Amino acid sequence: MQKSKRNLLDEEAKASLDIWRYVFGFADIAAAKCAIDLKIPEAIENHPSSLPVTLAELSVAVSASPSHLHRIMRFLVHQGIFKQVPIKDGLATGYTNTPLSRLMMITKRDGKSLAPFVLFETSPEMLAPWLRLSSIVASPANGSHPPPFDAVHGKDVWALAEDNPCLSHMINEAMACHTRRVVPRVARACHDLFEGVATVVDVGGCTGETLGILVKEFPWIKGFNFDLPHVIQVAQALDGVENVGGDMFDSVPKCDAVFIKWVLHDWGDKDCIRLLKNCKEAVPPNIGKVLIVESVIREKKKAMIVEDRDEKLEHVRLMLDMVMMAHTSTGKERTLKEWDFVLNEAGFERYEVRDIDDVQCVIIAYR
Ligand SMILES: C[S@@+](CC[C@H](N)C(=O)[O-])C[C@H]1O[C@@H](n2cnc3c(N)ncnc32)[C@H](O)[C@@H]1O
Missing domain, CATH: 1.10.10.10 (Winged helix-like DNA-binding domain superfamily/Winged helix DNA-binding domain)
Incomplete structure (x- = not known):
């Protein structure tokens, strides 16, 4: 044959x-x-x-x-x-x-278990929009069809969470377990960036898990955990961290450095640029920096033999992009070219990318 x-x-x-x-x-x-x-x-x-x-x-x-x-x-x-x-x-x-x-122990808070994330993603609220994925893909470019999440729930995920404390709790627990896994890796890869930094604002910081880790690792910093008022209401009271309620699209509190993890991917380019501009405004000229923890989708498949681990991480990034389509209005995972575009539009002329050997990496944008 x-x-x-x-x-x-x-x-x-x-x-x-x-x-x-x-x-x-x-x-x-x-x-x-x-x-x-x-x-x-x-x-x-x-x-x-x-x-x-x-x-x-x-x-x-x-x-x-x-x-x-x-x-x-x-x-x-x-x-x-x-x-x-x-x-x-x-x-x-x-x-x-x-x-x-x-890794499926719901009672373990060891920086490894992702059980709360499984429970959040398998909640009825988060599962229902998946069945509408084809309607957003088939929707004309003018966005006349509501996104899957809004079509099912009549509002976006943040507005629904505000009305539904049970869902809000699930989101917060899912984010916290992910933070316990990723932020120690960020701290190791970016130790030098916290030297000489007195104040850090975590934009969309949820219940404060990230800053809890950062102020322990870098005890000289004062952290400001910034999120929507209903999230701040249930945020942790932590030494060295002040909880601040507000809307990041209005402004971001002034600080030496902004930390922003898994927030920009929730938004399309227009909102993302607006938010990056607010982050830029918050830090001092010439020395200020914004640490962005997000995925970078590979532009092309490597021609050479691809490590199995690399391939699996890339699969997670692509799944995450599908999650953004199902669960946010305009959010997406971005390639380096797409990050370059939004960072330039927001007025950042210089940035670098650091690998943390996980799904996300750290993009450091310098004002
Ligand atoms: C995907 S979660 C990421 C949470 C956290 N940074 C982490 O990675 O664990 C997005 C966060 O953005 C917050 N958020 C959404 N809209 C916001 C707004 N307009 N102003 C401030 N925070 C907002 C949400 O409440 C939520 O905590």
């Missing part, structure tokens, strides 16, 4: 299996959410015997019916989330955690 014909048959055989991912792909996320809801990773980790946990023991620990739990665990073991190992001389089996299931 010709090589090209064999390749085509191989691709067709692969496709006929891959299609099922799109038919039932949601089961992966739903089963992981179930494990988090039931605190299965915690039940295994904290089991008194510290041995692999049998189905009978696990069903008591999480108050679940053994027959359903068996099916969920069979699926999650197949997914590599938990392990099932022989015990009692091979006469029975028990479950153990894996590095992946430990």
Whole structure:
């Protein structure tokens, strides 16, 4: 058989299996959410015997019916989330955690768990707009169709969160767990940038998790956690951090350096430029800087062999771009060329990009 014909048959055989991912792909996320809801990773980790946990023991620990739990665990073991190992001389089996299931511990605030993020993204409010993705893509350029989130909820995510404290809490917890993972990496990569800096404003700083980490790492700085009033109402009271309510589109409080993580991607270019101008105005001329923690989408696929880790990080960035389409009105992940455009339009003539070996990197814009 010709090589090209064999390749085509191989691709067709692969496709006929891959299609099922799109038919039932949601089961992966739903089963992981179930494990988090039931605190299965915690039940295994904290089991008194510290041995692999049998189905009978696990069903008591999480108050679940053994027959359903068996099916969920069979699926999650197949997914590599938990392990099932022989015990009692091979006469029975028990479950153990894996590095992946430990990232699903809702009770752990260790800078690794992303469980609160899973619960936020799988909430009914955040799932519903996904089913309208095609309507925004098919919408004429004049934006006559409302974005998916607004079409479902009648308002944007920040207005909905203001009216819905439960959703607002989920957002805050999701952001905080992401911050615990990423901000220590930023601090390590940008240590020099905090030298000689007395005041830092975290724009859209949520409940203050970021500044809590930064003032511990750089105790000479005074932090101002700046966010919408309903978020500031529930912000943490932290030594060295003052909480300030306001609208970042009006102005940003004056400071030596602005920190802005995962905010600019929520907005289209017009709002993004306006916000960057406010950040620029907030810092002193010649020495002021704005630290932007965001993704940079690769312009082109590297021609050379691409590291598996790089490829996986890029996949997360592209998924995040889909999230922006589903959950914000105009937000997007940007390529370096797109960042260059908004930074130049906002009047920043000089910037540099630092890698933190994660989905995001740090763009430092100098006033
Ligand atoms: C995606 S979250 C990022 C939170 C935090 N920077 C982090 O990365 O964990 C965006 C934040 O922007 C805040 N925000 C949205 N609109 C705002 C506005 N007009 N003024 C101030 N903050 C705003 C939201 O309340 C939210 O905390």
